[in-house]
Amino acid sequence: MSTDLHYETHVFVCVNERAPDHPRSCCSARGSADLRDYMKDRAKELKIPNIRVNSAGCLERCELGPTMVIYPDGVWYHFQSRNDIDEILARHIIGGERVERLMLEPGQIFPKPKVHEVLTLTVNSVTPLTDLISRFELVDPDGGELPSFDAGAHVDVFTKTGLRRSYSLANDPAERDRYVLGVLREDNGGGSRWMHGDVSAGMELSVSPPRNNFPLVGNAAKHTLIAGGVGIAPLLAMGHALRRGDTEYTLHYCAKSAEEAVFKEDVTDVFGDRVVWYFDGGDPAKGIDLEAVLKSPAKNEHLYICGPAGLLKAARENASHWPAGSVHFELFAPSANTQEWQNEAFKISLSRHKKILTVPVDKSILEVVREAGLDVESSCENGICNTCRTGLLGGTAEHRDEVLSDQEKADQSVIMICTSRAKKGETLILDL
Ligand code: FES
Ligand code: FES
Incomplete structure (x- = not known):
């Protein structure tokens, strides 16, 4: 390609850093510096000619961060992971295409609403295993392949009564034609009572794709x-x-x-x-x-x-x-936790939506965020399932959940917004 430009491809990656209590937060707090380094290294390893990856100050699209802009194309991307960087390098920079799923539109100010993927599956069989536990086998209605899963994964079932409940997959992860669940009927479990009382072979169920919060560790001895x-x-x-x-x-x-x-x-x-x-x-x-x-x-x-x-x-x-x-x-149910928590009102900043809200004593962060019009996923609403996990960009949380590890709680970089709150006097800056 002949060009008068000094660099054929010039990438500016925002690594702007703001104080941890800044309500807008910044690209650095969302991991942009590490990803910039990764992009530089990969560009070198791939021997991409005449490219320059530069650090930039605030590109003034903080709500969509981390952001980068690639010139001379003038294409903006939001990125979050090494996979995103790999795809931008392979498809945009080497292949000359566009990575539509990561592109920012001209004039876009706020993140686009999330699209929640839901599968419609057929109940192939329901088999009682004991008085209280049944085995449910779910298949694709047309006999097709199901999304793959790794050992330890679960799916969420959306009940017709409006609940969302997580059930672990018990079958061989190598199988692509079925999901097998074991469901315990619990007297106070609206989801499991519905599964046992209303679900039968031949019915269609709405189910989330598999997710894994309980994976095997690859390099264990x-x-x-x-x-x-x-x-x-x-x-x-x-x-x-x-x-x-x-x-x-x-x-x-x-x-x-x-x-x-x-x-x-x-x-x-x-x-x-x-x-x-x-x-x-x-x-x-x-x-x-x-x-x-x-x-x-x-x-x-x-x-x-x-x-x-x-x-x-x-x-x-x-x-x-x-x-x-x-x-x-x-966990299936919250443990009988004897700890008494004292609720106090506190402030949260929805850093991607430029909103500062108050969480009163009688509401959870999740409720307040929903009332503000955000579509946030949840399931147990008891701090045990990991569904409402949210990035914590600033402030110190009082972690009340039972799903984060001690290390994650100490790191203060994520929060379960269904149960956890701010430590006394803190404002939480959320990645929402
Ligand atoms: S902090 Fe990155 S765009 Fe503003
Ligand atoms: S919804 Fe289950 S941990 Fe928050």
Whole structure:
């Protein structure tokens, strides 16, 4: 290409930094400096000729950040991840195309409303496994492939009564033709009561694509899995994945009795002699000897726990000496938390929408944000499912959820807006 320009491609990446309490926040707080470095390195590695990637001050489109503009094309992008940068390099800079999904429109001021993807699936079968737990198999209505998932993933079911409830996928992640869920009917669970009472084979269900808040750690030297009751579901999917690898793993599975051990045959098939069974008759003292099992973690061993709140609490307490980041768990219901929280009113800044709002004592951040007209996803609204996870760009939160790790809570860079609030006297700057 012949050009009179000094650089054929000149990229300006905003790395402007504002004070942490600034209501607009900035591209740096949203990770732009690391991504600029990544872009520079990748451009070099790809040997892209005559390109310059420069740091820029505020490009005055902060609500859409992180932002970059590419000249001489004059194309603006919003980017958030290394994948976004890779796509901009491959398609725009090398391929001469446009990456429409990341492009900012001329005159655009605020982010576009999110499009929530929903799948319509057919219930292929409903099979009672115990008095309280049933197995639901969902398939594509036309027999097509379903979106892939990794072990530990869940889908959200949208009930016809207006609820959204998360259920773990229990089948082999290599299967693309079905999702298998195990659903426990809980007396106070509107979602599970609807699933048990109103859903039957042949019905259509609205379901979110799979998401994973409970993934296996790829480079672990050993995996220990602890399941109670229907908590076996995501761990069964993990068993499918683990048996294809060569990492050591063991499942400890506790149920009231052999008859009430859900997915018993699948567990036997998948785990073989790597499962240790416990039938406690409802007496936790006769269940898994957590002290012995969790006493001495091996180097780079990871622990995954899923089951009733009591088992989860006991397992986490017994693993409190495990290295940070090595204990992973998934909750179905909030644990019987004895902590008394005192609500106070505080301010939030919706940094992408130029709004400063007050959260009164009797409302959650989620409610206030919705009242302001933002479409924000939620499911449990109890701080256990991770759906309402929101970037925290400034201010100090009082984390009341049970889903963030201790490290994430200490980092103060995300918040569960259904339950958590600001620490006394703090204003929270949200990535909304
Ligand atoms: S801080 Fe990046 S556009 Fe303003
Ligand atoms: S909606 Fe589940 S953690 Fe907030």
